[in-house]
Amino acid sequence: MSEPVVLGIESSCDETGVALVRGTTLLGDSLASSVDEHVRFGGVVPEVASRAHLEAIIPTIERACDDAGLTLADVDAVAVTAGPGLAGALMVGVSAAKAVAWALDKPLYGVNHLCAHVCADVLDHGPLPEPTMALLVSGGHTDLLIVRDIASDVTSLGRTIDDAAGEAYDKVARVLGVPYPGGPHLDRLAQQGDPTAIRFPRGLTSARDMEKHRFDFSFSGLKTAVVRWVQERERDGLDVPLADVAASFSAAVADVLTRKAIDACEHHGIKDLQIGGGVTANTQLRTMAEERCAAAGISLRVPRIRLCTDNGAMVAALGAQVVARGLTPSSLDLGTDSSLPV
Numbered sequence: 001m002s003e004p005v006v007l008g009i010e011s012s013c014d015e016t017g018v019a020l021v022r023g024t025t026l027l028g029d030s031l032a033s034s035v036d037e038h039v040r041f042g043g044v045v046p047e048v049a050s051r052a053h054l055e056a057i058i059p060t061i062e063r064a065c066d067d068a069g070l071t072l073a074d075v076d077a078v079a080v081t082a083g084p085g086l087a088g089a090l091m092v093g094v095s096a097a098k099a100v101a102w103a104l105d106k107p108l109y110g111v112n113h114l115c116a117h118v119c120a121d122v123l124d125h126g127p128l129p130e131p132t133m134a135l136l137v138s139g140g141h142t143d144l145l146i147v148r149d150i151a152s153d154v155t156s157l158g159r160t161i162d163d164a165a166g167e168a169y170d171k172v173a174r175v176l177g178v179p180y181p182g183g184p185h186l187d188r189l190a191q192q193g194d195p196t197a198i199r200f201p202r203g204l205t206s207a208r209d210m211e212k213h214r215f216d217f218s219f220s221g222l223k224t225a226v227v228r229w230v231q232e233r234e235r236d237g238l239d240v241p242l243a244d245v246a247a248s249f250s251a252a253v254a255d256v257l258t259r260k261a262i263d264a265c266e267h268h269g270i271k272d273l274q275i276g277g278g279v280t281a282n283t284q285l286r287t288m289a290e291e292r293c294a295a296a297g298i299s300l301r302v303p304r305i306r307l308c309t310d311n312g313a314m315v316a317a318l319g320a321q322v323v324a325r326g327l328t329p330s331s332l333d334l335g336t337d338s339s340l341p342v
């Protein structure tokens with residue numbers, strides 16, 4: 001018998017993602033985004049996101065099935081992000097998943113968004129080595145995870161104690177007058193700048209901080225340092241070298257992320273590092289991760305960008321792993337948990 005077809009639904013933030021996966025093969029997917037509706041607010045507005053999910057969810061399911069050349073009748077199991085994320089947004093995906101599972105009389109699996117991000121990688125590179133160190137860097141998360149079994153044994157090693165890396169990008173962009181979401185814009189700007197022009201602080205890397213927060217991250221001090229630096233230049237009537245600021249800020253973010261991730265691998269004797277989340281698109285982060293992993297003898301896994309940002313494929317991929325392990329399905333009264341732990 002061939003492996004089951006799993007339908008995955010993601011709706012934890014501003015992306016409505018649906019995909020069909022068999023084993024580690026992506027059969028078809030579809031993505032709708034409300035990002036444009038949030039631009040004028042400079043960040044995701046939960047109510048706007050929930051309404052957009054509601055409008056997009058059914059057409060996105062239909063498009064994913066069309067893309068796979070399948071119908072819902074071909075689906076053997078349904079997986080959905082149950083958390084963490086925005087409560088109202090999560091509820092739309094979970095309600096749709098329950099309806100599909102109930103109508104098809106197929107099992108339903110509520111899965112964790114962070115684990116799903118990591119699992120996206122199997123669609124590009126096959127099963128994850130066990131253990132794998134995972135670094136998740138997005139607008140909502142900055143987490144170091146030890147993955148011993150992606151379906152059932154993921155532990156959190158460290159996380160941001162304030163802003164997520166992508167959030168820091170978006171906030172710094174706002175100060176520099178760059179549109180939301182700031183990451184891609186600052187990345188482009190940084191290409192023309194000198195990453196060594198300004199020495200911005202590296203959060204939680206002092207000997208004292210490392211005692212308590214060796215594998216944690218902090219980006220709010222960096223953000224404040226950038227704001228202060230820019231304000232001082234303006235106060236002194238000097239022009240602000242935007243490209244140098246963007247490049248120096250990006251260098252500080254990439255330096256801390258890669259340094260801590262590699263330290264975590266070495267400390268735990270782990271030879272494989274997987275990186276995911278929207279910030280993975282960042283040029284300096286990718287280059288620095290490649291160079292530093294090569295120097296440390298660590299094998300680096302980064303999926304294609306489309307699989308790094310929020311999408312349905314990662315949820316379906318994790319669902320397929322959960323089904324393969326024979327884990328117990330969720331009941332039809334599955335709830336959402338906006339701060340669901342791994």
Ligand code: KG4
Binds near residue numbers: 167169182183279
């Ligand atoms: O994973 P994602 O699509 O959504 C979630 O937050 O879950 O990540 C979006 C974040 C935003 O903060 C955006 O500014 C950031 O990823 N981002 C980038 C780049 N592309 C997207 N940050 C830095 N450089 C980029 N090239």
Ligand code: ZN
Binds near residue numbers: 140
């Ligand atoms: Zn995400």
